[in-house]
Amino acid sequence: MSFSNLGRFVNSSNNAYGLTLHPSRETLYAEMHSRPFQVLPSPAQVSYLAILLTPEQKQKEFDVFCALYEDFGQVPPLEDGVCFDVDFGEFRIRRDKHLEFTSYMVITKKEVPDGHFVDNPLSLLPKDWLAAIPGTVIAAFHVEIADARTQPEPDLFEVKGYFEEMRLVGSRPQNGDAQVWTTFRLHSDGCGRFLIYNKNMSDSQLGRMVQRVVEIETYRLFALLALPxxxxxxxxxxxxxxxxxxxxxxxxxxxxxxxxxxxxxxxxxxxxxxxxxxxxxxxxxxxxxxxxxxxxxxxxxxxxxxxxxxxxxxxxxxxxxxxxxxxxxxxxxxxxxxxxxxxxxxxxxxxxxxxxxxxxxxSLLASMDRRSKIQLAMQHTVEGLSVAAISYYSIGLLKFLMQALYDRGVHFDKSLAMGIAVPVVVGGVWLATHQIHKRFLKLAKEKVNESDGS
Missing domain, CATH: 1.20.58 (Methane Monooxygenase Hydroxylase; Chain G, domain 1)
Incomplete structure (x- = not known):
């Protein structure tokens, strides 16, 4: 077969090389880019919500998300997706859909001159829109990002004031390129707090680090759902x-x-x-x-x-x-x-x-065996009585027959004849009864053998 004839076996519309591609190939490529890392500037403010949803609530939650587009004069998406990152001007919102929860990350680039956690990006969202989101909130916290590359970090006393004097947990991630403070507690607004000082990180590095911190806090809370x-x-x-x-x-x-x-x-x-x-x-x-x-x-x-x-x-x-x-x-x-x-x-x-x-x-079988033996003994007794009874009636009939013959003129000794007839009749009745009994036993054995063979 020539190469020119092979074209009729190939679906050349799939790509420039005429190769037949798997229908899920583009989806597999897109999956690796479905949740890109954030790129965050310094300074910035981030508010984060993780909302636990039942299967029945997921469609309603997407409809509420689409309503936010309409509130800000933008065109909502036609279908739900894994990740949406939308710029609404004054703030940017990222929505990620997970197996059992949906997360919202609201980001602003403005610096707060009056101190940290005085305001947060959630205040920029319509209150009735927030109240309309179905499900139950598991994680809710604010992240303040300060630029410490050109100015010194505040002292510990000042940092503690940002967390309402709670005990601090702090570290220097990425080998000291940033400093993170938190308490892993709820504050007066019902939310957690993270304060991050960027000392030597690019916007991409900072975005990846913030994403890890957010996921640590979110997955920590979801992991603890099983403890109660x-x-x-x-x-x-x-x-x-x-x-x-x-x-x-x-x-x-x-x-x-x-x-x-x-x-x-x-x-x-x-x-x-x-x-x-x-x-x-x-x-x-x-x-x-x-x-x-x-x-x-x-x-x-x-x-x-x-x-x-x-x-x-x-x-x-x-x-x-x-x-x-x-x-x-x-x-x-x-x-x-x-x-x-x-x-x-x-x-x-x-x-x-x-x-x-x-x-x-x-025990039941042993009892049945005893009963069978008793029944057999009774049967033998009944058979003996039956022989006697049948013989008695047979001899009576024979006596009437002898009397009839004698009355007709046949002369013989009736007493002698009756004496000879008694043992003959008794023996004959016993022999007949015994033969009948043997026949029934043989039939019963044949039935048992047939049932064992089947």
Missing amino acids: IARKYNPQLAQMDQQLAMMTARLADAKEELDEQALLTELINMAAWVEAARAQTTFRFSATNAYHDLVIKNLNELKEDEVSGHLTITEFMTRRLTPAVRTCKATGEHLENLSRRIDRVSDMMRTQVEMSIQSQNQ
Whole structure:
């Protein structure tokens, strides 16, 4: 086949080389650029919201986001996407859609002359628009970025005033090119605060670092969502552990007489509770592990240096977040372990019940065997009585026959004839009854053999 004829097998409309491309190829390329890092100037203000949404609320949330375009005279997008970055003039807003939450980052470039956290970018948004956003807010905090390249950093006393005199957590990320202060607490406006001094970073480097700080705080909070659930279930799990241990001890005690039906009902109730708890917690505990991994990854990328006398962000996180995550993980494993133990105890109960049923069956079979022997003895007795009764009536009929013959003139000794007839009749009746009995036994054996063969 010549190369000129190959063209009819190739869809040349896909690209300039006439190659057939996978339909998802462009999507795969676009995925790597769906969440670009921010480029942030110094100074700048950032307000951040992470809103937990149910599947039913996601479409409404997108409709509310589109309404913001209309409020500022811009054309809203036709379809929802992973990331939108829109400049509304006085501020810029970035919306990121995640698996279970949507985040808003509102950015302004103005410098606040009256001090940090006096104002924030959320005040630039319409209040009725903020109130219309569905879902529940998990993370809400402000980030103030100050330029420390041409002016000295403020002293510690001044920085502490920006955080309402709360205990500070501080570090020098990116090998000392910036300084970050925070408290990981809620302040009087119900939001958290981060203060970042840019000492030697470009706008791109600063944007990447701020993005990591934002993700650390967001994923930290989402990772901790499972902690109240774990604390709720831990006392119940301990109680159920003790209950299952007592049940197992009762099964192991051969002297104790068990109410198997009650034990099975108790086991079924325990198994139902454990499966319901697993259904309610599996996603949350799995999400906690995933969020924790992302937090640790971002902490490693910060490359922090210590500020004398203060915990770094990494030290603070690993001191409190990691034990909380381990508690959630231990609770999930406890549920799985309890489920397996209940299964094993259920197997023991089923085995014991089956053994009890087999013992009852053996007793029943032995009882049936005794009854069969009694019935057989009674049958032999009845057969003997039957032979006697049939012989009696047969001899009576024979007597009438002899009397009729004698009356007709056939002379013979009636007493002698009757004496000879009695043993003959009795023997004949017994032989006939015995043959009938043997025939029925043979038929019964044939039926048993047929059923065994099938």
